[in-house]
Amino acid sequence: MSTVRKQSNQSIFIQYLLSYLLVLIIPIIGGVMMYRQMIDVVEKDAVQSNLALLEQSKSSLEGRLAEVDNIVRLLSLDSKVTRLLAGGNNMFYDYELNLVLRNYKLTNNFIDSILVYINDSDKLISSDLVMDNPGLYYGTLFQYQDLTYEQWKRYIVGKTYYKEVLPTVNVSINGKEEPRLAFLQTIPINNSGASGAIMVLIKQSEVQNMIRPAKVEDGWVTILNESESRLVAYGDIPGTVNFDAVTKGKSNEVMQSRHQLIFSVFSPDTKWSYVAAIPKDYVMGKVNAIKMTIIAIMLIVIGFGVFVSYMLTNRNFRPIKKLFEFVKDNLGNENGRKYSFDSLQGSISELLNNNEKLKLGMMQKTPLLKAAFIERVFSGRINNGAELQLALEGAELVLPAADYVVFIVRIDSYGDASIDETSLGLSAAKVVFEKTLTDVAGTQLLVHDFEEDRVAVLFPLNAGDQAHNRAELERLLNGLHSRLKDNNGISTSFSVGSGCPSLLEAYRSFRDALDALQYGSGGNERIVWYDAGQQDRYYFYYPTDMENKLINLLKIGDIAGVTRLVGELREENVFSRKLSREVTGYFQSAIRNTYVRLVSQLVREDAAIIDCLTEEIKLAEQTKRAEELLEQIQRVARILSERMNDKKQKQTSQLRDQVMAYICDSFANPNLSLYMIASRFGMTEVYMSRFFKEHAGENISQYIERIRMETAKKLLVETQTSVNEVAEQVGYTSAQVFRRAYKRVYGTVPSART
Numbered sequence: 001m002s003t004v005r006k007q008s009n010q011s012i013f014i015q016y017l018l019s020y021l022l023v024l025i026i027p028i029i030g031g032v033m034m035y036r037q038m039i040d041v042v043e044k045d046a047v048q049s050n051l052a053l054l055e056q057s058k059s060s061l062e063g064r065l066a067e068v069d070n071i072v073r074l075l076s077l078d079s080k081v082t083r084l085l086a087g088g089n090n091m092f093y094d095y096e097l098n099l100v101l102r103n104y105k106l107t108n109n110f111i112d113s114i115l116v117y118i119n120d121s122d123k124l125i126s127s128d129l130v131m132d133n134p135g136l137y138y139g140t141l142f143q144y145q146d147l148t149y150e151q152w153k154r155y156i157v158g159k160t161y162y163k164e165v166l167p168t169v170n171v172s173i174n175g176k177e178e179p180r181l182a183f184l185q186t187i188p189i190n191n192s193g194a195s196g197a198i199m200v201l202i203k204q205s206e207v208q209n210m211i212r213p214a215k216v217e218d219g220w221v222t223i224l225n226e227s228e229s230r231l232v233a234y235g236d237i238p239g240t241v242n243f244d245a246v247t248k249g250k251s252n253e254v255m256q257s258r259h260q261l262i263f264s265v266f267s268p269d270t271k272w273s274y275v276a277a278i279p280k281d282y283v284m285g286k287v288n289a290i291k292m293t294i295i296a297i298m299l300i301v302i303g304f305g306v307f308v309s310y311m312l313t314n315r316n317f318r319p320i321k322k323l324f325e326f327v328k329d330n331l332g333n334e335n336g337r338k339y340s341f342d343s344l345q346g347s348i349s350e351l352l353n354n355n356e357k358l359k360l361g362m363m364q365k366t367p368l369l370k371a372a373f374i375e376r377v378f379s380g381r382i383n384n385g386a387e388l389q390l391a392l393e394g395a396e397l398v399l400p401a402a403d404y405v406v407f408i409v410r411i412d413s414y415g416d417a418s419i420d421e422t423s424l425g426l427s428a429a430k431v432v433f434e435k436t437l438t439d440v441a442g443t444q445l446l447v448h449d450f451e452e453d454r455v456a457v458l459f460p461l462n463a464g465d466q467a468h469n470r471a472e473l474e475r476l477l478n479g480l481h482s483r484l485k486d487n488n489g490i491s492t493s494f495s496v497g498s499g500c501p502s503l504l505e506a507y508r509s510f511r512d513a514l515d516a517l518q519y520g521s522g523g524n525e526r527i528v529w530y531d532a533g534q535q536d537r538y539y540f541y542y543p544t545d546m547e548n549k550l551i552n553l554l555k556i557g558d559i560a561g562v563t564r565l566v567g568e569l570r571e572e573n574v575f576s577r578k579l580s581r582e583v584t585g586y587f588q589s590a591i592r593n594t595y596v597r598l599v600s601q602l603v604r605e606d607a608a609i610i611d612c613l614t615e616e617i618k619l620a621e622q623t624k625r626a627e628e629l630l631e632q633i634q635r636v637a638r639i640l641s642e643r644m645n646d647k648k649q650k651q652t653s654q655l656r657d658q659v660m661a662y663i664c665d666s667f668a669n670p671n672l673s674l675y676m677i678a679s680r681f682g683m684t685e686v687y688m689s690r691f692f693k694e695h696a697g698e699n700i701s702q703y704i705e706r707i708r709m710e711t712a713k714k715l716l717v718e719t720q721t722s723v724n725e726v727a728e729q730v731g732y733t734s735a736q737v738f739r740r741a742y743k744r745v746y747g748t749v750p751s752a753r754t
Contacts, residue, residue, distance in 0.1 A: 027305075028298060035294045042290065047261070049582070050278060054265045056586050057211040057221070058274050062267060063593075064110045064210070065183065069163055071104050072185045072198050075116065084118045084125075085188065085195050094123065094130045101127035107600040112180060113173055113201040115142075116187075119157045120195065128173060144182075145169040156197040160186045165270075167231050168204045179204040181232060208234045210589065211274075219260070219278040226271035243275065370395040377503055378406070378448045378456060378510045388503055399446075399503065403461040405473065406497045406509040408517055409433065409480075411453045413491040426453055432488050440480050448510075454517075456510055461499060469499070470529075477527055495528045540573050540587040547590070551598050554637055557644030562637035566630045574627050584625065591629050595636075609643050612636075655681070656695045659688075660703070667707045670733045674700055704731075709745045712738070716750055723750050 075081055080097040083090075101114045105127040115126040117134075124134035129141060138149035147155060166182040183200040211221045211234055220235030228243060241262070260277040267274070373395040392399065414429040430449060437457065438444050446458040459476075461469040477494045484490040497513030500506055516530040553561040573579055579587060599613050616636050662680060666672050677700065678688035692700045708730040715726045727738035742750040 027301065031294060031298050031301075035291065038290055038294075046278075047263070049580075050261075050263050050276065051265065053582050053586070054221075054263055054274050054276050056583075058265055058267055058272075060586065060589060060593075061207060061210050061223075062270060065165070065270075067108060068111065068183050068200050068202070069185075071108065071111070071114075072163075072183065072200060073189065075100070075104070075114075075198055076185070076187045076189050081116060081187065081196075084116075084121065084123065087120060089121055091130075094125055097125050098127070098130050101125065107596075109596060110202060110206055111200055112203045112206070115199045115201070116196065117153070117156060117199070118196045119153075139172075141174055143172040145171070156184060156199065157186070157194040160191075160194055161197065162186065162189075165225070165231060167225070167229050168233075171201055173201070181207060204232055207232045211276075212585075219276065221274070221276040224273045224275065228273075231272070237277075241277075243273075366396050370397065373397065374446055374448050377446070377458070377506050378450070397446075400460050401502075403469075403499050403501055404503060404506055404509065405459050405461055405469070405499045406456055406506055406513050407459060407473070407477065408454055408456050408495045408497075408510075408513045410493050410495075410517070411490060412493055414489065429488075429490050430455060432490060433484060433492070436483050436487075437480060440476060440483060456513065458503075458506055466499070474527060481526060493526055493528075496530060498530045540579055540583050540590070542569065542573075542587065542590050547594055547597075550633070551594060551601065554598055554633075554640050555601065555644075557637065557641030559634075559637050559641050562634060566633055570627070570630050574630070588629060591633070609640070612639055612643075652695055656692070659692060659700075660696065663700075663704055664707060667704055667711070668729055668731045670731045672704060672731060705741060705745070708732070709742060712742065712750065713746070726750070 078097070078100060080093055080100060083093055084097070097116060101116065105111050105114055111127075113127050115124060117124050122134065124138075124142070126142070129137075134142075135149050138152070144152050144155075161184040164184045166184055168179045168181050170177050171180040171182070172178075181202045181204060183202065185198045186194045187196045187198055207223075211223075211232075220233065220237045222233040222237060223231045224243060225231055260279055262275065262277045265274045266272075373391045376391065411426060411429050411433070414425055433455065434447055437447070441459075448456040448458075450456060459473060461473075473496065477496075481492050481494075484492055495513050495517035497509035497516065500509045512530040516528045550562065550565050553565065573587065595613055595616055599610060602609055602613070613636070616632060619632060659677065659681065662677065663672070666676075674685050674689060678685045681688065683691070689700060692698075692703070696703060698706075712726050712730045715721050715729065716723070721729070723739070724735045727735040730738070732738040732741070739749055742748075
């Protein structure tokens with residue numbers, strides 16, 4: 001009997017244990033499925049990320065080459081170049097052009113050297129030197145590849161070049177040989193003949209630095225021109241690479257070789273192909289790391305789950321074991337189970353009665369529970385599915401298992417006579433809105449009354465069909481607006497958040513709707529969608545108009561304005577996008593280019609400002625974090641603000657002294673007035689009056705009168721000049737007016753020897 005009982009107990013125990021273990025299989029299956037999906041996501045992300053980085057390399061490089069092209073065009077139109085092309089042979093012109101070339105080189109760190117060759121006079125003028133007879137110096141001070149001087153001349157003027165970028169070759173300047181690219185332009189531009197040429201030399205290392213963020217260890221990057229000649233390369237390129245397979249004038253091309261993924265981006269402007277390769281091990285290394293992590297987690301979960309399952313089975317089986325032992329020992333095996341549960345009937349009946357009382361109490365509290373549930377959903381204070389289910393049951397709500405979206409309704413006006421124009425008017429409008437919403441939607445929706453004139457609505461969506469969902473929601477909102485406007489005179493506007501897969505994430509859609517409401521504030525759109533402000537996460541946020549505004553604010557030293565822009569950049573790049581190291585590298589390059597542009601625009605300022613910005617450019621090249629770059633911008637703003645304020649104070653003092661000197665020179669003119677002074681200095685009367693009062697400490701009319709009175713008193717005391725003559729000499733048309741003014745200032749009438 002004991003053996004049979006033991007075997008029976010073991011059988012029941014195993015059944016309980018298996019039920020726990022079966023539940024444990026569910027997260028294991030989920031983990032395997034998640035791993036497979038993660039592999040696809042990582043591979044796609046690697047491809048998209050590298051293509052995006054290569055695209056930004058293209059944009060950055062072609063932007064710098066556009067700057068070079070602008071410089072070349074300006075040089076081709078420069079009077080010094082045109083004089084030389086016309087046959088001018090004056091060393092003074094040569095040195096003037098040398099200074100111009102040097103300034104362009106100093107203000108653009110992308111350029112290594114600029115050379116202008118005039119064919120008729122056989123002159124070579126560069127940013128480094130002037131060679132009146134270049135044949136004597138060629139090979140010592142300058143040499144292009146291994147060409148002789150005559151070969152080089154035929155090369156650059158033997159045919160017409162238009163914005164031609166030549167492949168990297170070794171170029172010697174002042175005895176220093178280094179790989180350089182050449183930007184070659186025949187001059188005059190758009191002329192059938194070649195009277196000369198402008199050659200801009202760019203160090204290969206400068207171009208490599210711009211494309212370096214797209215490279216990983218054992219990878220490479222190269223740029224091919226239209227004829228598939230290699231302009232520049234970085235890294236070791238295997239000889240087995242078939243560039244024909246990836247350079248067919250198409251962007252976002254991906255080709256898999258045995259050991260590498262090769263990416264190609266085509267530029268329709270330059271007809272160049274930007275080709276990069278990364279090792280497959282680099283991509284799969286991330287996948288393998290995730291794989292090992294998931295396997296380790298799954299093994300830990302399985303081991304821990306088996307242990308917990310055994311402990312739970314052992315603990316929960318004890319009362320059941322005792323119950324069945326009691327049934328078998330006292331009631332028999334046939335009817336024991338029936339009689340043993342009947343014995344619990346009294347307790348169960350009492351439990352049911354208590355449950356009914358609890359339900360009655362809950363029904364009375366249902367409105368409050370529903371309001372509390374809605375507030376928890378929209379604030380994101382429901383942590384898991386079990387908690388959500390309990391909250392739904394407590395609020396007696398049954399919501400479909402679907403995707404959701406939150407839209408916010410703003411009541412703009414409520415001018416219908418049926419709604420009182422009192423503090424209760426908005427409340428009445430909201431009641432009318434909820435009733436109309438139920439009628440239009442055909443069902444009751446969850447409504448969150450979170451502000452005086454705004455409510456949020458949770459709207460269920462059909463899974464997957466985004467276009468259909470958007471169209472249906474737009475139809476609902478337009479119908480709701482029309483019904484409220486036509487029937488009740490209530491004007492509304494809407495903002496719609498992003499979709500969410502469950503109620504647990506409804507708070508995010510609510511937050512997005514709030515952002516969309518702020519994004520569309522002040523606009524005329526009736527419906528503002530959250531995705532109207534979304535940005536590509538593979539790019540840093542630094543639009544051109546923001547860069548131009550930042551440069552202007554830095555130039556005038558506006559710290560408050562710079563701080564506002566830096567705050568926007570920080571919010572988007574540091575907190576929202578969380579830039580990767582590679583993209584941060586491009587952001588760093590963009591900030592560095594901003595400083596270069598700022599230097600070029602401040603080139604006529606004092607040398608201290610230029611030196612300061614040059615040091616900041618060097619620091620920007622060493623900065624690795626976006627946050628540090630933004631802090632550096634604010635530091636530059638403070639430095640420039642101090643410089644600009646000093647300069648502004650100096651200019652203000654100079655202008656004040658000039659105005660005072662002009663008044664002192666012109667006070668004898670009876671027509672001297674605020675209008676005359678303002679016109680003399682190109683200001684409005686209002687601005688001149690305010691400027692003089694602020695910086696001289698008195699009104700301009702008071703200052704004119706004081707100068708006239710002091711001069712008049714001096715004349716009366718030191719000379720034998722009559723009062724009438726003094727009045728005329730100090731700018732009064734009438735001696736009587738002069739006497740009244742003199743008495744008002746000095747308290748006595750004017751007379752000789754006063």
